[in-house]
Amino acid sequence: MSSSYDGLWGIGELAERAAVSVKTVRFYSDSGLLPEAARSAGGHRRYGPGSLDRLRMIRSLRSMDLPVAAVRRVLDEEEDTAGRAGGALEEAVAGQLRTLGSQLRALRWREAALRSVQECPAAERPGRLRLIGAVTAPPDTAPLARFWRGWLPPRMPARSVTAFLEIAVPQPPEDPEPNQVLAFAHLCAMVSRTCDASAGPTQPHAHRAAGPRDSAVLYAGLAEAYDLAATEMRRDREPCPGEALDGFVDAYASARNTADTPGFRRALARQLTADPRIDRYWELTSELTRPPAGPPQPTPGSAHDWLLAALDAESGASLPA
Template sequence: MSAPTSTDRTHRDDGTASGDRPLSIGELAEAAGVSVKTVRFYSDSGLLPESGRSAGGHRRYGRPALERLLTVRRLRALGVALPAIAELLREETGLDGVLARQRAELARQLTELRWREASLSALTEVGGDPALLPLLGEALRSTPATDTFVEFWRRILPLRLPRRLTTSIIDASVPDLPADPTPAQAVAYARLHALTADRAVAAGIRNATAGFEIDFVQFYEGLGEAYALTTRHLLAGTPPGPGDALDCFVGVYARAKHRADTPAFRRTLAHRPALAADHEMAAYWSHSAELRPAGDPDMGAAEVWLTAALAAAQEREHPAGSAR
């Protein structure tokens, strides 16, 4: 038989010497290896119910209070918050649930620390760029999250889109954040956070399509199909060029503008002037791509491929310097 531990001896010695005699606050503190102040705090918090008071008004505790106090001390050593411990002691939740929540909170804290470390490394690498410090400081005031990105898309998408389509577009457009970011990803997140938090940017993008008399449901569903076709080319490493993806892409714009897909329309589409909204969205996709894993193309990558494919097709049909 193994030798009894100090706690075992405390239980046995107290029990044999004094039977079920209530413990004073000092005895309870000594038995549990904590201070009297700690016992008083837990008692006042309702975690250690008293069994009564002495004639002099001093607190007394029953034997179960020792095991309860040891449980509280051990959970606190693991970082479990007092409200969660109180729920456990009141049997409102089980130990597995408390530990699962603590693991989730610890994972959140570790992720936040990794983002801070990446941000500090980014600042070090650029030599303390004064423009980068406020950018990172603002974005990382709280744990990095995609809420701002989601709200940005809700502001720029047409209000009359059905919820299923809006949700689908947002899911495809908002990148998951890495748990262990690089310094470059910390900067990309900060820039994307600043862009999407600017309501004026979102308003400008939405206003760019405000006057369009088109079926937006058909338009976005068509673009989704074109992007899906393009993703296969991106994953295969196919260079931009003619084919099903480009035909689908041009067809979407032709229907939106009530035009036929003709060579003249393709020339117009290829040489359409870039709007401020186009530059803002290009910036969005550039920062978003930095946050995505390598080899995970998004709609921005598909748009770039399709635009390049259209330009390449026009160049083949009308080489530079040739008469048109």
């Protein structure tokens, strides 16, 4: 109860009852979170008994690092609903959990990055620090997506581009190992490097379909074929004819509006063998997505190699050493 004649508390009495400083009470009042009931004749703040519960709620919400604006929404809703918690509190807690999750992920990423620098030879540390330091924490895959958007045929339907990016852009692990941080840093450096026109195109000639529709048909078919090949690879099967290879060839044949014949398969094998490659990208992707225990998982790049080896063995075309 208040010890004053009007049943109101001064700022010092309220602060003492709530076990906070006068400065804290003044801050919440100035922020509009803790309204005053009145002012004394001398201009001093006066608070009603309900201010104590409100102040304790403010402190509880702020202890979870909720911003002032979110605290205000929760308090306003509680006032409107006669003290019952509603959607504002649920939304504020969920938002804070998302923020904390992102912060924790960033901390795990920074820890693995520091370990990567610490564990490498002393002479390599400055270079590795510069490489890894260029990557944000938590990591952002936007540079990889930009690389592939520039690599894909122009005017492909947005849905087809999105589907391709889902399999071509690796998602960094939540709790990475030092080598995975390093692999992601190398990936970002690779895709951010200025293209050298004298080195020729990086997109395979075989992927240059005639138009948006044909490009969509090609990449949708390849995605299915890569998925089938990955299943065979996980079973440790050697490259061989079958459903995966048939789907692989059919993707190219359908995009070119031609028939799947032995002659087409031989020509396709020669073309794919001679086309530009980005093997380094898939090697780094394999390292980045490797599970904590077990062998590397198939990537679109390794699945493509498996299918090309199966096509070569079937068609009799020779691959370079």
